[in-house]
Amino acid sequence: MESYASRTTLKAGIVGAGIAGASCAGTLAAAGWEVDVFDKARGAGGRLSTRHIEQGWATLGSPFISAKRDPFRSQLRDWVRQGWLAPVRGGIWQGRATLSWAQAQLQNHYRPTIEPSQLVRRVMGNARLHPLSRVSALQPRTIILENGEVRGDFDCVICSVPTPQAIPMLDALPLLRERLTDVRYRPVWSFLMRWDGGPAADVIKFDDHLLDLAVRQTSDGPGLWAVHSSHEFAETYLDASEMEASNRAASALMGLLGLPWPVEIEASHLWRYARPETSVGGFWLGDRENRVALIGDGIAGVGVERAWESGLRLAQVLIQSKEELAV
The missing domain is CATH 3.50.50.60 (FAD/NAD(P)-binding domain)
Structure with a gap:
């Protein structure tokens, strides 16, 4: 041989x-x-x-790429120079409509521009x-x-x-x-949703046990968002249909944002192995x-x-x- x-x-x-x-x-x-x-x-x-949509693309997967140390920090800076990523700055709010909103920061976080x-x-x-x-x-x-x-x-x-x-x-x-x-993983449900109203933000971090994060998708107009559930929500609705999980998430979102009108749900995906709890x-x-x-x-x-x-x-x-x- x-x-x-x-x-x-x-x-x-x-x-x-x-x-x-x-x-x-x-x-x-x-x-x-x-x-x-x-x-x-x-x-x-x-x-x-990537999820292709009528006017561009959106992502139901990892909303950000972040770095804590080299060599990945240097790699991300190189991807920024190549035009593949942009740092996340401003437009980040945390809270819920029934309490209050506060500005927040995400350090060393980047969003794909391709x-x-x-x-x-x-x-x-x-x-x-x-x-x-x-x-x-x-x-x-x-x-x-x-x-x-x-x-x-x-x-x-x-x-x-x-x-x-x-x-x-x-x-x-x-x-x-x-x-x-x-090795054990925890799941996440992700949804593409449209709505009017809510805080004037690009990223919303919810203080809630059902929903975790909403990230504005910029390639298809201002009203499209990727909404990510908490692990607890996904574990509760692990075996639910997409329709049931989507409706439960939309109901929770309307309450958290104080929306007077229904949310439009365009897509959903269960990431059964979203995050390793052990490795x-x-x-x-x-x-x-x-x-x-x-x-x-x-x-x-x-x-x-x-x-x-x-x-x-x-x-x-x-x-x-x-x-x-x-x-």
Whole structure:
């Protein structure tokens, strides 16, 4: 068998085209690896995916991207220079109509100025994306698709989906699967809604146990908002229909904003694995013998920053390992 060190071009197969998978894929591709990314959705993005609407786009996923430290803080500044992001400034209110509104601040928070899914795809660089490609199993150096297609002979297989979705893929890799059993996620319902009235804000942080956040969507006129529920709301309506969850959220929103007229609901989505309550720890989890690794927020912790850095760190280790073996 051809050795890892002697191969001219190394190959990686990545499951999941969210920010963790994209970060890993783009870094490896820039180093000369041949990278294939498989995702069950129609395109890249994961929880930074885009919803196309009549006059533009909106997002029901992560409303902001924030950074606490380098290297992600430097990366966000670079994306600002490229015109992909803009800092969140002003127009931020917290409270509820029945009590009072107060101005608030979000430090080191950014909003996409291009479609978030496009941003993730650009992070992926020259890696090949295979959309609508649902993966059923991972095996040593091998990815098996739901349609029965077997993609093997990868130098490394990397899984970047939420851990509850990864576990069923890992029957052939019990040591990895067992490490994931204690990871728990909390859900969020997100809605696209239109209304008139309320505070003159771009971002509303609710003091409430049902709804968490509303963010104005600027690509389709001033009246469209993405509304994000609390974890408690989503857990209560985890198995509810979209209609029931949407109506409950709209009723809560009208009360919080003091709206006299009904809210128009345009779309909704349940993020069943929105936020890891626990994580494995570290930036990645690997099975060196079988050349399979796991990345993402279920491994590294909450947020876009941790997911991005998880993919970056694993890619750097793989690149460095190749360089050391070649010496």
